[in-house]
Amino acid sequence: METEFLSFENPATGVKFGEVKITSAAEVNQAMDEMRRAFPVWSSKPLAERIRILRKFQNLLIEQRDEITNILNQDCGKSRQDGLIELFVTVDMISQFCGQAPKWLKRKRVSSGLYLFKKGIVEHRPHGVVAVIAPWNYPLILALPPVLAALLAGNTVVLKPSEVTAATGVLIERLIQSIPELTPFVRVVHGDGKVGAALTQAKPDFIYVTGSTPTGKKVLQAAAEYLIPVSIELGGKDATIVLDDANIDAAARWGVWGAFFNAGQSCVSVERVYVVESKYDEFLERVLHYTKEFQSGYSNELNSPYSMGPITDPRQVNVIETHLEDALSKGARILTGGKKQDMFYDPIVI
The missing domain is CATH 3.40.309.10 (Aldehyde Dehydrogenase; Chain A, domain 2)
Known part of the structure; x- marks a missing residue:
């Protein structure tokens, strides 16, 4: 099969500034299999250890702010100032997640209601492999927080960034690979809706999608066939x-x-x-x-x-x-x- 590529094109200038190989359906399945095998390792890490690793990633985002805002500027056409807003809101969300996670994920006693002599307990357990499908309008802040929230809860992740802002997807992949303790537990797949469909067909344990209403409908229909739980955030009026x-x-x-x-x-x-x-x-x-x-x-x-x-x-x-x-x-x-x-x-x- 001929290898296909996605070009990076600055919408403001029309200048092409790179490309990435489109992930094949077989490679999507391979990524899913790798994350299934990695899940027991990551989920068994203490929450404090997961927080420590994600804090390292947070610091990396701050250190790489110039490169990140430059890529957002070329990929989306947005100003470097707007890119910086997107970056630091992302950084702040990581702080919120890491600070609140011990409370959010803590095992809780609840009333057992009418069941006498029984204990009621709420215990949060990770789903397994979470697929995150991200949009193009805010390709950093609408991709990284759901990825990192899923990781914090003990899941492994396969991320599909938008094909419209593929350069930011490659940047995210490179940043994740810069943290050796994080690399084995996240995969990034690149491509258009066909790759998103292949990701759903690979049967992740949970799907998180941000995008248009038509995209949300397609994901819901495909996920329903396998009873995969889905969280969607779509456009509004x-x-x-x-x-x-x-x-x-x-x-x-x-x-x-x-x-x-x-x-x-x-x-x-x-x-x-x-x-x-x-x-x-x-x-x-x-x-x-x-x-x-x-x-x-x-x-x-x-x-x-x-x-x-x-x-x-x-x-x-x-x-x-x-x-x-x-x-x-x-x-x-x-x-x-x-x-x-x-x-x-x-x-x-x-």
């Missing part, structure tokens, strides 16, 4: 609601930020706003004011002058255009913003 007593300037400022941070590519981004009629004109004026302050563009410098970068996934450009055409055909008006060039948009208010 989130609203801001502005009432009479609201601070209109603050609502507008943070509503705009919530809509356009990361070029709007967030599962919790503001996509619609409901405003009481008496405050509508004032709110709209402030929204337009703050929206016009948002500048789209790309820079590799540590201090980027731009508020938002490009659309990361080319398929999303078609989604945006379809939404706009539909809205305009139904009487909507574009008040500011629009397509700038290639993968860039200036923030749009309709």
Whole structure:
């Protein structure tokens, strides 16, 4: 069989900056088998030892911050500042996990209810091998915390990063391989939905997926065949609601930020706003004011002058255009913003 590769392409510039071999179905099965064999070793380690190893990984993330933000900048087009936010929220989540794990995983006595002369105990046990399927919009923070939480609980992990941001997936793999005590217990597989399907077919003991609603449906349908438990976090259609007593300037400022941070590519981004009629004109004026302050563009410098970068996934450009055409055909008006060039948009208010 011919070897296939995924190219790394900067969405802001169109420049290709690397590639990775696509994992075959046979290699996915091999990764799953390796993690099954490794599970008894990792799960038998005391929690304190697992925490110590993950703390080493946390320190590595801090040490490698320049490389990490550089890869996120090239892979997603987001600014180095936004990449740093993604990194340090990830670092903070690791602190939260490690600090709370002894409490979360502690064996607990509970009431036995109507069963007299019996003891009720809650004991948390790892599933086994956890498959983590991660998205492209935040390829670090939506991949590493679920991987590390699963490890902390005693599971081994197979991670499939998004094919859209494959360079970040390779970076994660390299970082994990930099910690010898962690390397035997995590595998990273690379590719598109076919690789994700192969991962589900390999029958992990638990699946954690973050992505679109269509992706979530496919994973749920495939997992149901084998009764594999699944945790899914999908996209939303989130609203801001502005009432009479609201601070209109603050609502507008943070509503705009919530809509356009990361070029709007967030599962919790503001996509619609409901405003009481008496405050509508004032709110709209402030929204337009703050929206016009948002500048789209790309820079590799540590201090980027731009508020938002490009659309990361080319398929999303078609989604945006379809939404706009539909809205305009139904009487909507574009008040500011629009397509700038290639993968860039200036923030749009309709």
